Amino acid sequence: MTDATLDPPPKTSGRKKLIPILAAVLLAGGGFGSTYLGLWSPSAMLATQPKAAPAVSDAVFIAVPTIELAIPGGSGRSIVLSASLETDQAHQAQIAHLMPRILDAFTAFLSGIDPAAYDKRGVLEIIRAELLTRSRYVLGAEALKDLLITEFRFK
Structure with a gap:
């Protein structure tokens, strides 16, 4: 009989596992920073817009x-x-x-x-x-x- 040898699974480096985690941290930091600086407001996006009063016509x-x-x-x-x-x-x-x-x-x-x-x-x-x-x-x-x-x- 022949000896069958299996190749060991390739090892993934620790850096490839860190890329999604770093991307999530950077995006979260960018969102927090833009909100903190007042560029946009999540509460304003979720709030209902006040309806404008109908224009009074001079007809x-x-x-x-x-x-x-x-x-x-x-x-x-x-x-x-x-x-x-x-x-x-x-x-x-x-x-x-x-x-x-x-x-x-x-x-x-x-x-x-x-x-x-x-x-x-x-x-x-x-x-x-x-x-x-x-x-x-x-x-x-x-x-x-x-x-x-x-x-x-x-x-």
Whole structure:
């Protein structure tokens, strides 16, 4: 029989065992030092952030008189539309002064819509966008922030 000799397992040096321990000590020391110097705070990271108070808006809403139009085509149906214009204090008087022009622009647009379009999906978004564009044409872009449709129905 042959003698089988096993090689002894390789010895690891003591330095290789110290590398993870030294790395952990250095990282812990760096974290402590940066916290001690005030570069960051663990308690501030864990604390809940205070919620900011909602900003108070200086928006003014001016109601557009209700528009009621007969839909052309002999169907006997009519449309009722109410809206509000969003502006600020500085332009409030200008919008009130030009309200007849705004009503004229709205009425001219609404009376020109094809009666079949009222039955389509998404017509309200199109009407809102067109009315906003026409009111900005009358008032100017800086005077008007938004247009809100408050009532839209068929009779």
